[in-house]
Amino acid sequence: MTLSRDDLGRLERLRALFLADRRAGEPLPDYWRDDGDLCSYDAVLGARIGWKWDAALAECRDRGFARADGDVVLDYGCGTGVAARRFVAAFGAREVLCHDRSRRAMAYASDRVRRSAPSVPARALPDVGSVAPDVLLVSHVLGELDAAGLRDLERCIARSRRVVVVEPGSQTVARALSALRDRLRTGFHVVAPCPHQDDCPALATGTDWCHFFAPPPSAVFTEGSWVRTNRALGIDARSLPYAFLCLVSGPAPAAPARAPRILGRPVLRPHSVRVQVCEPGRLRDVERPKRDDPTLWRTLKKAPESVRDLP
């Protein structure tokens, strides 16, 4: 990846727009000015979102989410189509539909999907209308929708058989995703990340939020172009916070109770580790002495993202 001054300028502009605290909750106008914006975004911000998708999709797969080779997959608010590309690489698809309010984005995303998976047809879908996809993907869109946009998205979700949403791990957006989850629970069951089907306990207080961290690839620390780009943009390469939700329509199949799901980052001390876990009805802070489970302590120190459940 080699970025020009022009790329950096475009990325600085986009990042400034995306930072929610500078927007005060107002929906953004269409910000894709030309293909250059989409290209620059895809190389850096899209790549980071792709790593979050990889982490979320690995968890979906481990929770039993089945392949999608015969499915129509709709990427809603597709931007450059990174969600669709990651999904197709992991689960396959019969056809990909790219929807965005920006025609430029839909054309760009369809082309990128076709190039990354030549055997899967991909096309723009300017009007979602009454389309009922087998799989609906939503990536980093919730924070940009006004009330009407959210209503349209929820209607589309209601018509979908399976849904995967990946959003930034910020408190505001993650809590909005939890609220969406609770509204959808009548028609769908939650495959991941929740270890239960009850109300989201992160919403019981005004301050908690359900979020995780994806592991960045080593290239972001070792490749000069990544190091320079992250420095120039003020991006913390180690941190890839995300929130996600995987739903399948219909009631939850009978299954054994699941272990508590670890949220956020563990707090490591020399002789213990503290984690926040989600379990039916509550979030709980757990302090685990190192001597009780030295392997767990070491793994949480070296690769915290690799431990999803608290044994």
Ligand SMILES: C[S@@+](CC[C@H](N)C(=O)[O-])C[C@H]1O[C@@H](n2cnc3c(N)ncnc32)[C@H](O)[C@@H]1O
């Ligand atoms: C931050 S970008 C994320 C793009 C892509 N999904 C990704 O994860 O990289 C948000 C996208 O949502 C689109 N968008 C915003 N509001 C929308 C709406 N009401 N309907 C459809 N797309 C919308 C924007 O045009 C933009 O492409």
